[in-house]
Amino acid sequence: MTDTAPRPTLEAVAARAGVSRATVSRVVNGSHGVRERLAERVRRAVEELGYVPNQAARSLVTKRHDAVAVIVAEPETRVFADPFFARQLRGISKELTAHDNQLVLLLTEDRDDHVRVGRYLAGGHVDGALVFSLHIDDPLPQLIQRAGLPTVYGGRPDWNGGQGGVSYVDSDNRGGARDAVRHLLGLGRARIAHITGALDQTAAVDRLDGFRDVMAGADPRLVAEGDFTPAGGERAMRRLLDRCPDLDAVFAANDLMAAGALRVLREHGRRVPDDVAVVGFDDMLPIAEQTDPPLTTVRQDIEEMGRLMTRLLLRELDGTGTPSEGGSDGVILPTTLVRRASA
Amino acid sequence: MTDTAPRPTLEAVAARAGVSRATVSRVVNGSHGVRERLAERVRRAVEELGYVPNQAARSLVTKRHDAVAVIVAEPETRVFADPFFARQLRGISKELTAHDNQLVLLLTEDRDDHVRVGRYLAGGHVDGALVFSLHIDDPLPQLIQRAGLPTVYGGRPDWNGGQGGVSYVDSDNRGGARDAVRHLLGLGRARIAHITGALDQTAAVDRLDGFRDVMAGADPRLVAEGDFTPAGGERAMRRLLDRCPDLDAVFAANDLMAAGALRVLREHGRRVPDDVAVVGFDDMLPIAEQTDPPLTTVRQDIEEMGRLMTRLLLRELDGTGTPSEGGSDGVILPTTLVRRASA
DNA sequence: CTGAAAGCGCTAACAG
DNA sequence: CTGTTAGCGCTTTCAG
Numbered sequence: 001m002t003d004t005a006p007r008p009t010l011e012a013v014a015a016r017a018g019v020s021r022a023t024v025s026r027v028v029n030g031s032h033g034v035r036e037r038l039a040e041r042v043r044r045a046v047e048e049l050g051y052v053p054n055q056a057a058r059s060l061v062t063k064r065h066d067a068v069a070v071i072v073a074e075p076e077t078r079v080f081a082d083p084f085f086a087r088q089l090r091g092i093s094k095e096l097t098a099h100d101n102q103l104v105l106l107l108t109e110d111r112d113d114h115v116r117v118g119r120y121l122a123g124g125h126v127d128g129a130l131v132f133s134l135h136i137d138d139p140l141p142q143l144i145q146r147a148g149l150p151t152v153y154g155g156r157p158d159w160n161g162g163q164g165g166v167s168y169v170d171s172d173n174r175g176g177a178r179d180a181v182r183h184l185l186g187l188g189r190a191r192i193a194h195i196t197g198a199l200d201q202t203a204a205v206d207r208l209d210g211f212r213d214v215m216a217g218a219d220p221r222l223v224a225e226g227d228f229t230p231a232g233g234e235r236a237m238r239r240l241l242d243r244c245p246d247l248d249a250v251f252a253a254n255d256l257m258a259a260g261a262l263r264v265l266r267e268h269g270r271r272v273p274d275d276v277a278v279v280g281f282d283d284m285l286p287i288a289e290q291t292d293p294p295l296t297t298v299r300q301d302i303e304e305m306g307r308l309m310t311r312l313l314l315r316e317l318d319g320t321g322t323p324s325e326g327g328s329d330g331v332i333l334p335t336t337l338v339r340r341a342s343a
Numbered sequence: 344m345t346d347t348a349p350r351p352t353l354e355a356v357a358a359r360a361g362v363s364r365a366t367v368s369r370v371v372n373g374s375h376g377v378r379e380r381l382a383e384r385v386r387r388a389v390e391e392l393g394y395v396p397n398q399a400a401r402s403l404v405t406k407r408h409d410a411v412a413v414i415v416a417e418p419e420t421r422v423f424a425d426p427f428f429a430r431q432l433r434g435i436s437k438e439l440t441a442h443d444n445q446l447v448l449l450l451t452e453d454r455d456d457h458v459r460v461g462r463y464l465a466g467g468h469v470d471g472a473l474v475f476s477l478h479i480d481d482p483l484p485q486l487i488q489r490a491g492l493p494t495v496y497g498g499r500p501d502w503n504g505g506q507g508g509v510s511y512v513d514s515d516n517r518g519g520a521r522d523a524v525r526h527l528l529g530l531g532r533a534r535i536a537h538i539t540g541a542l543d544q545t546a547a548v549d550r551l552d553g554f555r556d557v558m559a560g561a562d563p564r565l566v567a568e569g570d571f572t573p574a575g576g577e578r579a580m581r582r583l584l585d586r587c588p589d590l591d592a593v594f595a596a597n598d599l600m601a602a603g604a605l606r607v608l609r610e611h612g613r614r615v616p617d618d619v620a621v622v623g624f625d626d627m628l629p630i631a632e633q634t635d636p637p638l639t640t641v642r643q644d645i646e647e648m649g650r651l652m653t654r655l656l657l658r659e660l661d662g663t664g665t666p667s668e669g670g671s672d673g674v675i676l677p678t679t680l681v682r683r684a685s686a
Numbered sequence: 687c688t689g690a691a692a693g694c695g696c697t698a699a700c701a702g
Numbered sequence: 703c704t705g706t707t708a709g710c711g712c713t714t715t716c717a718g
Contacts, residue, residue: 057713061694063694124397372697400695
């Protein structure tokens with residue numbers, strides 16, 4: 001066992017610098033009002049001893065932990081099939097690091113996990129939480145709200161959180177969808193189909209709404225329900241081809257499904273984009289650039305989403321932000337259409 | 344601000360149950376030797392008050408944190424382009440959760456981050472560390488070793504850690520590479536090329552060694568250095584085609600590069616697998632299944648790798664394991680060849 | 687501006 | 703088996 005050499009304490013530093021613990025504490029915490037001479041002496045002692053504050057002791061009195069929980073609720077493997085997750089984490093991590101906060105990762109798969117997570121949050125180990133991939137009717141938000149922990153959601157939740165509303169950050173799914181469909185329209189396509197995502201997620205619903213905004217009154221058979229997986233995309237595409245052989249474009253609610261659609265289209269001898277133009281959503285790089293042809297798709301700035309969520313939460317923790325003073329607490333990030341060969 | 348109702352303390356529970364704090368502590372920590380009658384009373388009080396132990400206070404005295412740092416050293420975006428990372432995390436998370444430990448995630452991108460991480464580890468916030476994606480000459484291991492923290496590496500490090508060696512978990516990169524090449528040989532291919540990974544990572548070196556084990560004395564021009572990225576794969580494939588137009592198979596050190604190679608091959612009018620058979624490595628699902636044709640590749644059980652690392656570390660923390668008693672502390676996980684259409 | 691003193695909530699001897 | 707008693711290392715009034 002690697003013996004942890006007993007780390008120096010405040011006491012030790014104080015002794016070495018010839019001052020009191022209080023003074024060392026002040027210097028270490030960057031508090032003003034310590035004569036420069038002394039401060040300097042303390043800093044040197046800290047340096048020489050390699051002193052690092054004991055976070056547990058500090059938390060015990062300050063009740064702050066400088067740690068934030070990141071909760072990813074993903075029963076399915078979707079998160080694990082795409083780099084999304086990693087991107088968001090990276091954004092969060094950067095921002096957290098910049099503010100000297102730690103990232104405690106909580107991955108949940110089933111209801112049991114929810115209970116565990118609820119307990120953890122109630123246990124006051126972290127100052128706040130960042131939550132992702134919620135599905136409609138997920139019990140987690142309730143648990144969190146009960147724990148009374150400041151929280152920011154990634155993706156618009158399906159409930160408004162009552163009183164002050166919930167804070168969240170989301171991409172402009174609806175607007176992005178509109179752009180995608182309009183692009184198809186601009187290409188002269190008329191029979192535009194849509195493969196939806198899993199409709200128990202608001203992102204899927206919003207994208208569908210965007211599609212409808214532009215295609216109001218379109219043939220309802222042009223909409224097929226998918227589930228965000230490639231297989232689901234294939235199935236939906238088959239159904240679509242079956243019902244409307246004359247379709248000339250399809251907008252899939254994500255790239256994974258668009259890739260599946262591409263395969264089915266090829267299988268049926270339809271050329272892309274000549275016969276059928278295809279647009280995806282997400283701009284999931286390893287997929288979108290790798291398909292044949294490469295995918296035209298709607299890009300969202302995932303990393304920025306993570307950063308923004310974090311900034312919002314941190315501000316709330318500082319007491320600086322408006323945690324929930326009337327009005328919506330949602331922030332919507334813009335999307336951009338990325339043109340490649342498929343449409 | 345959500346007011347955190349002052350959480351009940353041990354003291355409160357003790358009062359309510361009419362016992363001493365020590366007794367409550369014993370019950371809460373599952374220690375034996377408390378008469379069932381009392382224990383029951385304590386449990387009820389805990390329940391009624393919704394008591395949750397204050398981890399900070401506990402850590403302060405036990406010097407345990409029940410938290411493990413997971414460090415991902417990834418200056419490049421590679422990790423973020425594939426689901427690898429998520430898979431490992433999931434394995435780790437599951438195992439950690441099962442043992443009531445928390446996962447503190449530390450993402451690093453540059454040298455500055457290393458310093459920060461070093462300080463964090465030295466700060467004694469976590470009981471151990473799990474480290475990934477090390478590149479040769481990374482300064483991190485030194486910092487960690489200096490912090491004297493029990494650590495398990497993901498992927499064979501390039502140095503042996505001195506005395507007792509380092510504990511690590513890795514896939515059988517060399518064996519997997521051998522299998523891939525033998526498979527190609529079995530297909531009757533003779534001019535087999537290899538696109539290596541970034542040779543500053545042991546995985547790339549080991550895969551190259553595996554290739555050489557089987558193709559000893561092969562034309563050295565059949566080996567082209569890549570870097571694990573699709574673009575690198577394309578470049579390497581072009582070079583290969585240029586130098587050895589007669590090649591009839593290629594083994595790429597990962598699927599991303601294999602996908603790149605596939606594109607170049609198609610571009611040059613070579614049919615896969617008829618003219619050139621292609622094998623990848625990793626079985627990175629969204630890629631391997633999506634390419635045209637789908638990729639034959641070497642699969643590694645990423646999630647299990649994560650679990651195993653965690654188990655190893657936890658055992659070491661329990662004092663149960665042999666942290667470093669002579670001999671190698673590496674565990675190698677088997678790989679399996681997954682046959683698809685490309686070879 | 688600096689020091690002394692009082693805990694934060696919990697565990698771990700040590701008595702009883 | 704159970705209670706008493708010390709602290710763990712740090713921040714924070716409160717005097718000086």
